[in-house]
Amino acid sequence: MIVLTRREARRLRAVLRRRTLGLARNGPAPPVTLQAAPTGGLLVRLHFDHLAVECLLEGDGRADGSVMIPMEALADFEGRDESPVTLESPSPGRSTAHWDDRGVPQSREYAVPDVAKQAFPEVPADLVERPPGLLEALSEAAQTAGERSARHALDCILLRGSTSEVIATDGRQVLVQGGFGLPWDDDLLVRAVPLFASKALPRDAPVAIGRTGSHVVLRAGAWTLHPAIQADARFPHVEHAVPDPGSASTRLAIDPGDAAFLAAAIDRLPGGDDPHAPATLDCNGRVAVRARASGGGPTTELVLARSRCAGEPVRLHTNREYLARALRLGFDEVRLFGPDAPALCRDGLRSFAWQPLSKESAIGPSDDAVVVEPAGADRTEKRRSAPLTCEPAPAPVPEPAPEGSAGVASALQEAEALHRALADARSRTGRLIAALRRDRRRSRLVASTLRSIKEPRLHEIAGGSPGSTDQLIHRF
Numbered sequence: 001m002i003v004l005t006r007r008e009a010r011r012l013r014a015v016l017r018r019r020t021l022g023l024a025r026n027g028p029a030p031p032v033t034l035q036a037a038p039t040g041g042l043l044v045r046l047h048f049d050h051l052a053v054e055c056l057l058e059g060d061g062r063a064d065g066s067v068m069i070p071m072e073a074l075a076d077f078e079g080r081d082e083s084p085v086t087l088e089s090p091s092p093g094r095s096t097a098h099w100d101d102r103g104v105p106q107s108r109e110y111a112v113p114d115v116a117k118q119a120f121p122e123v124p125a126d127l128v129e130r131p132p133g134l135l136e137a138l139s140e141a142a143q144t145a146g147e148r149s150a151r152h153a154l155d156c157i158l159l160r161g162s163t164s165e166v167i168a169t170d171g172r173q174v175l176v177q178g179g180f181g182l183p184w185d186d187d188l189l190v191r192a193v194p195l196f197a198s199k200a201l202p203r204d205a206p207v208a209i210g211r212t213g214s215h216v217v218l219r220a221g222a223w224t225l226h227p228a229i230q231a232d233a234r235f236p237h238v239e240h241a242v243p244d245p246g247s248a249s250t251r252l253a254i255d256p257g258d259a260a261f262l263a264a265a266i267d268r269l270p271g272g273d274d275p276h277a278p279a280t281l282d283c284n285g286r287v288a289v290r291a292r293a294s295g296g297g298p299t300t301e302l303v304l305a306r307s308r309c310a311g312e313p314v315r316l317h318t319n320r321e322y323l324a325r326a327l328r329l330g331f332d333e334v335r336l337f338g339p340d341a342p343a344l345c346r347d348g349l350r351s352f353a354w355q356p357l358s359k360e361s362a363i364g365p366s367d368d369a370v371v372v373e374p375a376g377a378d379r380t381e382k383r384r385s386a387p388l389t390c391e392p393a394p395a396p397v398p399e400p401a402p403e404g405s406a407g408v409a410s411a412l413q414e415a416e417a418l419h420r421a422l423a424d425a426r427s428r429t430g431r432l433i434a435a436l437r438r439d440r441r442r443s444r445l446v447a448s449t450l451r452s453i454k455e456p457r458l459h460e461i462a463g464g465s466p467g468s469t470d471q472l473i474h475r476f
Contacts, residue, residue, distance in 0.1 A: 002034045002087040003062040004042060006079030006099060012055060013074040014200035015223065016046055021053070022193040031113050032074070034087060035066035045120055046071065050191045052121050052215070052226035068112045069095050076108050121215045121226040127208040128183045134207045135220060137166045137177045138196035140329070145192035146170025153233035156189040159216065167238055168192060173322055174238045175329075178349035183210060189235055190216055190227035242353045245346050248335035250314045252283055255306035256332070261374040262289060262302060263327045266320050269300055279320035280363040283309035283336065290363040291320065299369040306374070314339055317362040322354040 014020075016032060023029055030048045037043040042057040067087045077085045077099045085099040093114065098107045138157065145168045146154040158167040161184040166177045188211065195201075202221040210217045215226040254262075269291035271278060279291040287304040314336050322343075326334065329352060331345035339359035345352045 001064050002042065002067045003084050004034070004057060004087075005082045006077060006085055007082055008057055009074050009085060010078035010080065011200065012044055013078050015053065015055070015195065015198055016044075016071055016074060018071070020195050020198050021046075021048075021051065022191075022195070023048075028113065028115075029071045030115055031068040032071050033066060033068050034063070036063035047118060047120055050228045050230070051193060051195070052228075053195070054120070054224045054226075056222050056224075058222075065089075067095055069097070070110050070113060073097060073108065073110050077106070121217070122212060123217055123219075123224060124210040124212055126183075127210040127217065127219060128181070129206050129208045130181055131206055132204050134166075134180050134209065134218070135196060135201055135203060137180065138218075140175060140177065141166050141168035142192040142194060142196045144168040144170060144173055144175040146172075151234065152236045153189060153230060154236075155192055156230055156233055156235060157192050158235050158238075159188045159190065161185045161187065167235075169236065169238050169241070171236075172319075173325075173354040174241055174352070176238070176242065176351040187235070188216060189230040189233045191230065193227070195225065241342065242351055243335075243337050243342055243344050245335055245344060248311070248337055248344070250283055250309055250311035250336040252281075252287060252309045252334040252336065253307060254304065254327075254332050254334065255308075257374060258287075258304040258307045259327050259332065262304060263324060265302055265372065266324050266327075269302070269320065270297065272320070276357055277320045278317060278357055278361065279323065281316045281318060281323060281334075282362075282365070284313040284315065288365075289320075289323070290365075290369070292363060299363055299366050301365075301369045301371045303371060303373045311336075315359070315362040315364070316343060317357045317359055318343065318354070319357060326352055 012032075018025060018029060030046055033045045035043050035045075037056055040058075040060045042059065042063045043054060044057065045054045046052070067089045069087060073095075077097050079101075083100050085097055087095060087097050089095045093112050095110045095112055096107065097110070098105070100106065141157045145157060147170075148155045149171070152171075154170050156168075158165075159182055160167060161182045164178055164180050164182045166180060168175050201223055205221050208217075208219040211229070213229075215228050218225040218227075266279070266289065269279060269289075270293040271291045274294045279289055282288045282290060287307045287309055289302040289304070290299050292299045316336055316339055323334075326345045329345070329350070331347060331350075331352060333345065333347070335344045335346065337344070339362065340356065342353045342355050
């Protein structure tokens, strides 16, 4: 007989569920085994081909023998209170559960899945404790991994002992995270599972890590994870895909305010339903991100007015999800190596690189683009009056010229340069004034039109023609 509380069942179910473990929705699922722990307490275990999970629940005197239940049974008797649940195994292949639901006795009988028995992985005695952060790194790596291909195990995470790095890729993006002090020297591959991202695991607690001949072992709080080592799998040489940071031709420094603005708006840009969710990052004097619907229509442009780029102008046509992910990971600089080379974000011990889309599909500036600027900018959601281009830097103010004929010639050249700069500034000022006047005339026209429209009366709409309400909705 096994006794646990409904709250403990709820805690277990937060981890032991199909979606968290990466199991198919309608496929077979291994049973959960509950048994007395050798050191006291209740040991809860689940084991399948590439992962084993166990949880130690404290408390003596509540486990006699062992009971196996289907994983879905936890959903029947979980709860938020401390009332007890009694589990028994009256016959082989059968188990029962008894509990009270707000004073009403409940009971269920279950058929236990018939699975081949396999030895549960052992825990090595030399686990090494590491600071918090390793589980979060594995979570990000699992989100980076892809599907297994004929050549490479893209559904795996590489734990590189020689450099203490956690590496993952789906063939289009690569995430490298270092500094975890992995206690082995060779490279180990484990399957990427959603469990690493589970909020039920303690994210702020130290993680003890070690390995056996067949499994990596991770212990965080009461939970111990045993991802199986994929000894026969092959992982791509991602080091060849990550460019050298020092060879970047363009460096984009993203202002924190612009980063928050872009992270909140990028998913709402048109064209997000396209399989590649394309968007163009334009570093050409000013920084902008453009997108448009796959069927055509006007371009929407997000202006990062406070961000700065240095180096060669470049337009990078990219899957917007990768740019958004770089922001979520906390990177504030993007290094670019040309329109058809991978983009790279790097800080300290982390690197994130991704392959852009075809440069021929990059979206350039246009007169009818809908421009959206961060809060506090001079204009928001207004149409451009002129395309965004790389503005020339203003000419420097000339220093006092030296005396003599050579000094006169130098002063004359500087005076001519200043004259050209002032003429350019005058031309740009004229264009800005013309644009402001057009906006003012448009605002006056809209206000005049709204004043000329009479306020509709509800009883007139209700008593009008059958299509009158539809017309009103369509109009406003």
